[in-house]
Amino acid sequence: MAEATTTVPPAAKTAARAEKAEKKPVVTLATLTPEMASLQQHFGADLIQPAPYEGVLITDPARLTEVTNFLHDELHLESLTSATAVDFIKEGYIELVYHAQHITGGAPLCFKTRVSRKDADTVGLPSLTPIYPGVEFQEREIYDLYGVRFNGHPDLRRILLWEGFNGYPMRKDWHEAYYAQDTKPYDTRWPAGNHKLDEERVPWADNVNYPPNFNPAEYTRNPDEGLYDTMYKEAPEQGPTDTPYQNTGIKTDELIVNMGPQHPSTHGVLRMVVKLDGETITDLKLVLGYLHRNHEKIAERNTWLHNIPYTDRLDYITGMPNELGYVLGVEKLLKIKPTERADYLRVIMCELTRVASHFWSIGFLLNDLGAFYTPALYFITEREFVMDLFDEITGSRMMNNYMRFGGVARDVTPEQLDKIRVLVNERFPRAIDEMERLLSDNEIVRMRTIGVGYLSAERCVAYSVTGPVLRASGVPYDLRRADPYSLYDRFDFDVPVLYGGDVYDRYRVRVLEMRQSLRILEQALAQIEQTKVGDIQAGKKAYIHRVPAGEVYSRVETPKGELGFYMISDGGQNAYRYHVRSASFINLGALKEMTVGMKVADAVVILGSLDIVLGEVDR
Amino acid sequence: MSLLGTGILKGLGVTLKHFIQTYAEDFKYIGKKAGIEPRPLRRQNPANHGMVTVEYPREHMVMPENFRYIPFLVKDSATGEDKCTSCGICAKVCPPQCIWIVRTEDPVTKRPVPAPKEFHIDTSVCMNCGFCAEFCPFDAIKMDHNYEITSMSNRQTELVFDKDRLMMPDTYHAGIHPADWARELEDKKADEAKKKAAAEAKVAADAKKAAAAATGASAAATKTAPPPKPPAPPAQ
Ligand code: SF4
Ligand code: SF4
Numbered sequence: 001m002a003e004a005t006t007t008v009p010p011a012a013k014t015a016a017r018a019e020k021a022e023k024k025p026v027v028t029l030a031t032l033t034p035e036m037a038s039l040q041q042h043f044g045a046d047l048i049q050p051a052p053y054e055g056v057l058i059t060d061p062a063r064l065t066e067v068t069n070f071l072h073d074e075l076h077l078e079s080l081t082s083a084t085a086v087d088f089i090k091e092g093y094i095e096l097v098y099h100a101q102h103i104t105g106g107a108p109l110c111f112k113t114r115v116s117r118k119d120a121d122t123v124g125l126p127s128l129t130p131i132y133p134g135v136e137f138q139e140r141e142i143y144d145l146y147g148v149r150f151n152g153h154p155d156l157r158r159i160l161l162w163e164g165f166n167g168y169p170m171r172k173d174w175h176e177a178y179y180a181q182d183t184k185p186y187d188t189r190w191p192a193g194n195h196k197l198d199e200e201r202v203p204w205a206d207n208v209n210y211p212p213n214f215n216p217a218e219y220t221r222n223p224d225e226g227l228y229d230t231m232y233k234e235a236p237e238q239g240p241t242d243t244p245y246q247n248t249g250i251k252t253d254e255l256i257v258n259m260g261p262q263h264p265s266t267h268g269v270l271r272m273v274v275k276l277d278g279e280t281i282t283d284l285k286l287v288l289g290y291l292h293r294n295h296e297k298i299a300e301r302n303t304w305l306h307n308i309p310y311t312d313r314l315d316y317i318t319g320m321p322n323e324l325g326y327v328l329g330v331e332k333l334l335k336i337k338p339t340e341r342a343d344y345l346r347v348i349m350c351e352l353t354r355v356a357s358h359f360w361s362i363g364f365l366l367n368d369l370g371a372f373y374t375p376a377l378y379f380i381t382e383r384e385f386v387m388d389l390f391d392e393i394t395g396s397r398m399m400n401n402y403m404r405f406g407g408v409a410r411d412v413t414p415e416q417l418d419k420i421r422v423l424v425n426e427r428f429p430r431a432i433d434e435m436e437r438l439l440s441d442n443e444i445v446r447m448r449t450i451g452v453g454y455l456s457a458e459r460c461v462a463y464s465v466t467g468p469v470l471r472a473s474g475v476p477y478d479l480r481r482a483d484p485y486s487l488y489d490r491f492d493f494d495v496p497v498l499y500g501g502d503v504y505d506r507y508r509v510r511v512l513e514m515r516q517s518l519r520i521l522e523q524a525l526a527q528i529e530q531t532k533v534g535d536i537q538a539g540k541k542a543y544i545h546r547v548p549a550g551e552v553y554s555r556v557e558t559p560k561g562e563l564g565f566y567m568i569s570d571g572g573q574n575a576y577r578y579h580v581r582s583a584s585f586i587n588l589g590a591l592k593e594m595t596v597g598m599k600v601a602d603a604v605v606i607l608g609s610l611d612i613v614l615g616e617v618d619r
Numbered sequence: 620m621s622l623l624g625t626g627i628l629k630g631l632g633v634t635l636k637h638f639i640q641t642y643a644e645d646f647k648y649i650g651k652k653a654g655i656e657p658r659p660l661r662r663q664n665p666a667n668h669g670m671v672t673v674e675y676p677r678e679h680m681v682m683p684e685n686f687r688y689i690p691f692l693v694k695d696s697a698t699g700e701d702k703c704t705s706c707g708i709c710a711k712v713c714p715p716q717c718i719w720i721v722r723t724e725d726p727v728t729k730r731p732v733p734a735p736k737e738f739h740i741d742t743s744v745c746m747n748c749g750f751c752a753e754f755c756p757f758d759a760i761k762m763d764h765n766y767e768i769t770s771m772s773n774r775q776t777e778l779v780f781d782k783d784r785l786m787m788p789d790t791y792h793a794g795i796h797p798a799d800w801a802r803e804l805e806d807k808k809a810d811e812a813k814k815k816a817a818a819e820a821k822v823a824a825d826a827k828k829a830a831a832a833a834t835g836a837s838a839a840a841t842k843t844a845p846p847p848k849p850p851a852p853p854a855q
Contacts, residue, residue, distance in 0.1 A: 186716050190707035191731065193719035195739035197775055306714035309748040374634060381671055392683040395762070401748045409753065410685065419665070427665045438633040441626030543712045543754045 027052045027549070035075055035109055042074075043067060053551035053568075055097070055110025064113050065126045071100055071109070072131050078103045079461045080132035082553065082564050082581035083139065085146040087117070089172040094120050094146055097566065098128070099553055099581075103461050103475060105482030110553065115148060117171075124149025127156075134464030137589045145170035145296075157226050160289035160618060166211050169294055176297065183574045184301055224287075231256060231275055231283055254282065257600070261290045265368055265604040268614030272591075272603065279599045284592045288585075291618035299578040304330055304545045307578070309401040314563075314580060315616035316398055318357050320349040320390075321558040323403040328485055329554030329565045330405050333547045339538050341531035342407040343487050347524050348420065349390075349402060350486075350556075351517040355428060356386040357559035358468075358510040361611040362435065365507060368608035369448050375438060382431045385423055392416060405545060407537035417525065424521045432514055440508070449504035453594040453606035456501060463590035466583050467561025469610060472509040473501035479557035486556075490527075491520045503609040510611075513559075544573055560584050560611055580619055584612035640668040684796055687749040687762035689742045692785045693792050701786060702759035704733035709751035709760055717744035718751060740785060742768065743778040758803050763787075764795050 029050040032040065036056045040048040048067070051057035058067050071077045077100035086095045093114045101108035115125055121143075127150035128135045139150045140159040147168035150156055158165060167174050178198040180186050188196075260271040269290035275283035295314065299307045311326045312319035324346055331338065338346070360383050363376035387397040393412055394400040402409050412420075439445050455465070460473045470477055478495040480488040496512035498505040549571040555564035561583030568577040587610050595603045673680055690709075693702050710718040721737035724730070752762045770777035793800040 180716075184714075184716055185711040189713075189716055189718060190710040190720045191705070191722035193710060193721055193739070194737070195719040195741065195779060197741075197779075302714060305712065305750070309714055309746055309750075378633075378637060384671055385665055391686060393685065395683075395685040395687040395749055396747065399747065401750075422665045434633055438630045442630045443623060443626045446626070543708065543750075 030054050030056070030110075032056070033109070039067070039070065039075070042070060051110070051112045054553070055112055058111060058113040061096075061113045061115055061125050065128070065131070067111070068098075068100075068128055068131050071111070075109075077101060077109055079464050080128065080135050081108055081464055081466075081555075081562060082566060082579070083128070083135050083142065084566055084579040084581070085142045085148055085170075086568060086577045087146060087171045089117070092117055094148060096125065096142070096148065099564070099566075100132075103477055105477070107483060108553065121147040121149050121168075124151050126151055127153040129153055132464065133462050134586060134589055137585060141585075144168075145294075147171065155230055157230075158289075160292040162289070163224075163226055169297060176294070182301065183572075184303055184306055227273065227285055227287065228256065231273065231285055259603070261287070266607065267364065267612060268617075270607075270612070270614055270617065272607070274595075274600060274603060276600060279601075281595050281598055281600055281603055284595050284603070286588060286591065288588075289618050291614045293619070295580065295619040296578055300575055302575075303573045304405070304547055304575065305543055307575070308403060309399060312399045312401060313615055314582065314619060315558065315560060315584065315613040317360055317613055318353045318558050318560070319398055319400045320346075320353040320402065321556050322563060323400065324350055324486065325554055325556040325558070325563045325565050327403045327405055328556065329552045329567050330545070330547060332552045332554060333550050333567070333569050334405060334545065335548070336406045336538055338407050339531075339535045341411070341528065341533070342536045342538070344524050344528040344531060345408050345412065345536065346403060347487050347491075348521060348528070349393075349400075351521045351524070352386045352389070352420070352423075354517045354559045355514050355521075356383040357611075358514050359383045359431075359435075361559070361608075362439075362507060362510055365503075365605070365608040365611075366439070366445075368604045369445065375435075378438070379431075379435065382428065385427065389416065389419060389423075404537065404541065406539050407541075409536075411534055411536050417528070420521070421525055424518050424525065428514070428518055432511060432518075436511060440511075446504060448602075448605060449507065449609075450500070450502055452503045452598060452602050453506075453609055454500075454502050455590055455594050459593060460501075460590065463593070464586050465561070465590050467557070467559070467587065467611075468506055468509045468513060469587055469590075470561070471496060471513075472498050472505040474499040479555060479562055483555070485554075487524075488520075491523050493519050503605055506609040546571065546573060547575075555581070558583060560613065560616065561587060563616075580616075582616040582619060584610075584614075584616040585619075588612060588617060643668065682764045682795075684798055686764055687747055687752070688766045689745050689747060689763055689768070689780075690740060690749075690751050690760050690785070691763045691787045691792075692738065692782065693759055693761055693789050694786050696788045696790055701734065701782075702757050702789075703735050703738065704757055704759070705731070705735035705738075706733075706756070709755050712750040712754045713745075714748055714750065715744045715746050717741040735782065738782040738785060740780050741778065742780055743774050758806075761792050761796060761799070 030036075030053060032050055036048075036050075039056060043063075047059055047063060049057045049059060058064055080098060080100045082097075082099040084097050086097060088095060093116050095112050095114050097110065097112050099108040099110050113125070115123070125148060127139055129139065129150075130152065136154065137159060139153055140156060142148050143150060143153075143156055144158040144160050145168060157163065161169070169176070180188065180198075255276045257274050257276055258271060259274060260266040261269040266272065271287035271290070273285045273287060274281050295310065299310060302310065308323055308326065311322040314322045359379040363379035366375040367373065390400055390402075391397045393410060393416055394402040395410075455463075455469075455473055457473045457475050460470045460475060465473075466477070474497060476495050476497045479485070480493075481495050493516045496509050496516060498509050498512075500508075547569040549569055551566075551568045553564055553566045555562050557563075562581065563583055564581030566577070566579040566581065567575050570576040591607065591610065594606050598606065694700070695702050705720050705722045707720055707722070710716075710720050717740055719737070719739040719741070720735050723732040723734050723736040725732050747762075749762050751760050768778075789800075
C-alpha cells in the first residue's frame, strides 16, 4: 500500500531504461475493419477514431453506452469477452479496453475509451452492465485495481481486495510492499548480489502502511458491511428474470449462510454467501480474492520470458493451455512462428491436458454430489498418467514451463510418443467408457443433476460464459473452431453441443469433449512423425526479448473456457500492460442466476459443474 | 434407461471390478518374483489395472531425468574447480529473482575474475522453473532431484543456500542426468576438436606472419599477455 511518495532510490539502470522508453516508438493506428468502418460512419469520425495498434477509440466516454448499444443491437456483437483498463501514466489517462464478439465466431472487435486519471474514481464512466451483464465482475475488478468508477453498476464494491484497501494496485505509481524496482532483472542480484531477505530490506517490513491521520485503534468498519447490505436490500421476489423465486406461502425466516472460504465444496478458497428461505436459495453473493496475488502486476514487472512459468500458476490444473495462450500472444508481437514439430507438441500437450482436466473436474463433481472419492479416485488415477508423462517430458507435473517463444523447451523421444499412443488408443477410451458406465445412467446422478442449475443459451451469452458450460446450453462456440489458433484448423474434430443447459449436460459435454480430444491426439500423433526430430525452436533461443511495440489480444480454449491475454508492449523487455481474461472468473458471474431457486445442496453441485479453479479466478 | 436401479447396479459393477483388480496386480507380483526382486517402484504403467500408488515415505518413486526441483552448482571433479564463471545469466533469467551472485574481482586490476565469490539461492523463493539450468552457457548449474529439503526452523539459515551447500561434484550430476551428461561430454569433445583445429590454423598463420614480419621490429614480443577474460556469453 505504499504510495508513490516512498523513497526507493531509482537505480541508475532503471533511469536509463526509462529514458530509452521516452523515445516513443512511432505508434501505428489500427486499420479499420468493415465493422469498425460502419461504426465510424454511423457516429462520425469525431467520436469514433482508429485507436493505437488495435480497435477504435470512443473519444467521448459519456457516449459509451450509446455506441455499445449500437454494437450490441445493430452489429450483433452478442457477447463482451473481455473488459480491462490500462494506466497511461505519462499521458495522464486510463484507457478502458473492451473486446466484443459474435458468438458465431471470428476475431473480436476492440473498442476503447479514455478517462483522465484524476477523474477516474470521481466522475467515472457509464457501466455496461445493462447491455452486457457479464461485465459486472470485470467492471468491479477494474474499479478495484484501477479505481475507475462505473456509474449505474448494480454492486460496485472491491472484488479481489478487501474493502478499505488503500490505493489502486494496478496503477503504475502504486508500489507493492516489497517493492524493489519497476522491472526485472533487478540490479541488486548481480554482479554485487549480497543476499538479503526482502523482509530486512524494505522499510515497511510488516506490510502495513497506514494513510495519514489513520488510527487503527479507532477503525471499526466491518469489511463485509457492504456485502450484507446489498443482500438484505433485495426483496426475494425480485430474483433474476429467468428463475423468479416465489415464496410458497409458508412464513419462514431468512438466513444468511457463509459457505467457505474453507469449505471442501468450493474447490479452493471461495466464499459463497447465500440467503436461504428454508433450504431454498433466494440470493447468492460471491466473495473472491482469497488467492489474489496480483498476477498482472507481477507480470508487468517480469521480463517476457520470466512470465511463462507464472502462467502455469493461473489455472494450475491446466498449465499447458495457459502457456500456449501467452506464448501465442507474444509470438504475434514478435512476428515469429514456431516450428512445425513444436506446434504439434503444443497441440498434443494441450489436448492431453484437456483430457486430464475433464477427468479431474468430473471426479470432483461426483465429490460434490456426495460420492466421496471413489469415482474421483478412479479418474484421478487416469489423470496421473498424463501427469507422469509431463513429469518425464517437461520436468514437472503441473508447473510445466514447457513452451517458449517460437518453440517448446524439450523434444519428446519416440518412447514417450509411444507411451502417449498407448494412453490415447487404449487406456483413455477404456477409462471414458467405464466412466460412462459408472455415471451416465446412474439414477442418483441423473436425479441430482438433470434440470439443476439451468441457464439458457441467451443468458449464457449475455453473461459471457464460455467453455463446456456454454456448449451444454446449446451454443456451439469453441475457439478452436470459432477463431482457430495454432494447428487446430488441420484436425478433423467436432464441437460437442448439448441443449439441456443443466449440470448433467455439462458433465456429458465434457465426456464428449474428451473423446474429441482423443481424436485430435490420434491425428496429431500420426502427423508429428512427418516433422523433423529435434527441430523444436524457431530461430535462436534467447533469454532477453525486445518485443516490438504493439498490442495483442490472444486467446485459447482451455478446458475451462476462453482464456485471453491482453498485452501491450512499449518496445522494452517487459510488458507495459498484461491482462488475463480468465474463464473461471467470468463464468462465476452467472452462478447467481443458476442457483437462485435451487436447494442449498444443489449450489455445491452447480459450482462443481462450472469447474472453476481459484488460481485463475483470483489471479 | 430401463428399469430403475439398473444404472446403479452397472456402476457398482465398475466399483467391484476396480476392487478386484487392485489386488490382482499384487497377486501377479507375488506369483512372479516376490523375494527375488524388489517391488517395482514406478508402477504407473498404462497396462497396469491395479493400484498406482507407492507408500511414501517408505518407498520413493524413481524420478525421471528431466525432473527439476531446486538448482545446484556443478564442480568439475577433474580440476576441483566450480564451473560457474559468474556471468550472471542465471540471475537475470530467474523469474522470482532468487539468485544472488557476487562476482570476484582481481584485487589489483579490479577486473572481474570468472568465478563467483558468493552465490546464494533463496530456495524458499525459487519456483522450480529450471530457466537457470536451461540458459547457463557453461553447464554450471543443474536441477536437483532431491525434493526433501523441508526445514522447520529459520528460513534465512536453512533455506537460503550458499555456495558450499549448492556445490555438487559433477559425478552426482552425471548420476542423475545421464543423457544430459553424455551430451555435455560430446559437446566438450566437439569443442576440443574445434579448439585444436583453431590452434593449428593459428600456428600456421603465425608462422606465415612471422615469416612476413621477420625483418620488422619485434614489437609483439614485448606485449604482455592480457589477463584471462571470462568467456563471452553467447549472443542473445
Ligand atoms: S549462468 Fe551458469 S556460469 Fe553464469 S553465473 Fe549462472 S551458474 Fe554461473
Ligand atoms: S529454478 Fe527458476 S526460480 Fe529457481 S533458481 Fe533457477 S531460475 Fe530461479
